[in-house]
Amino acid sequence: MFDFCNVKSTRDISLINSYPNFFFNLRVRAKATGISSFTNWSMNAVIGKITPLLLKGIDFYTYTIFGTMGIIMGIYSFYVPETKGKSIEAMDEIFGGEKTVKVAGMEKLRTVAGGH
Numbered sequence: 001m002f003d004f005c006n007v008k009s010t011r012d013i014s015l016i017n018s019y020p021n022f023f024f025n026l027r028v029r030a031k032a033t034g035i036s037s038f039t040n041w042s043m044n045a046v047i048g049k050i051t052p053l054l055l056k057g058i059d060f061y062t063y064t065i066f067g068t069m070g071i072i073m074g075i076y077s078f079y080v081p082e083t084k085g086k087s088i089e090a091m092d093e094i095f096g097g098e099k100t101v102k103v104a105g106m107e108k109l110r111t112v113a114g115g116h
Contacts, residue, residue, distance in 0.1 A: 020033040021033065023091055023094065081095065
């Protein structure tokens with residue numbers, strides 16, 4: 001159990017801190033990383049506070065709640081677009097965001113649907 005918790009927490013922190021770097025452009029990347037890290041720590045604190053109360057109140061059914069959330073997240077993962085082998089620049093096109101275009105050494109933003 002100790003090893004599982006260590007591996008899971010290490011994996012989650014690296015994912016939480018690396019995903020915003022791929023999904024958001026430079027304009028909002030720092031804020032998105034901060035918000036995702038804050039949300040991760042906040043939800044961990046909430047789970048840490050409510051789990052003893054749930055165990056006391058509904059006993060082992062607490063694990064069915066967490067198991068159901070795990071199953072829902074597993075199903076959700078099949079609907080997230082594949083990003084393996086894609087460049088960071090391609091992420092905007094995959095997730096329908098803004099497209100970054102280099103013009104004379106400067107970056108200019110345009111929407112994917114918004115022409116040239």
